[in-house]
Amino acid sequence: MSQGPEMRAGDEDRDKTVTLVREAYAEGRLSAEEFQQRMEQAQESKTYGELAALVSDLPTRALAPAAPVAPPHAAAVAVPEEDNHNIRNGWAAWAGVSVMVNVIWLATWLTGDGGAPPYWPIWVMGPWGAAMVIGTLSKRDR
Numbered sequence: 001m002s003q004g005p006e007m008r009a010g011d012e013d014r015d016k017t018v019t020l021v022r023e024a025y026a027e028g029r030l031s032a033e034e035f036q037q038r039m040e041q042a043q044e045s046k047t048y049g050e051l052a053a054l055v056s057d058l059p060t061r062a063l064a065p066a067a068p069v070a071p072p073h074a075a076a077v078a079v080p081e082e083d084n085h086n087i088r089n090g091w092a093a094w095a096g097v098s099v100m101v102n103v104i105w106l107a108t109w110l111t112g113d114g115g116a117p118p119y120w121p122i123w124v125m126g127p128w129g130a131a132m133v134i135g136t137l138s139k140r141d142r
Contacts, residue, residue: 005049017042017051024058083139094132098125 021042025035038054045051101121109116 003048005047005052007048009045009048009051013048013051014042014045017045017054020055020058024055029058087136087139090132090135094125094128097128101125 018039021030021035021038024030025032030038042051042054045054098121101124105117105119105121
């Protein structure tokens with residue numbers, strides 16, 4: 001059975017159109033205002049004709065219902081690099097805060113009266129560091 005422009009569209013069809021509009025915006029083919037307007041119209045569209053009109057001036061594939069826009073494994077391939085970036089940022093933040101609290105502790109020791117104060121930075125660095133180790137190791141297992 002062919003889908004005419006008057007046929008009712010489903011959620012999956014609207015999602016596909018939203019994806020095409022997002023891709024066009026990411027490629028610089030739409031202004032922010034056009035992008036927002038088309039996104040709203042896509043969510044409110046009821047027929048294939050209304051959805052097709054939203055992407056008719058864009059160089060995209062024909063609107064076909066129930067066809068995935070990208071292969072499912074494409075997103076999984078990009079995740080490890082993003083995870084590595086997030087892990088590096090987490091460790092960098094931990095190291096920066098660790099240096100800062102140690103400098104504060106050292107300054108209180110050098111300016112205080114008497115011996116070394118209790119080593120309180122361990123209460124900042126320890127739990128956070130343990131969480132980072134667990135997170136890092138769990139990401140490697142994936």
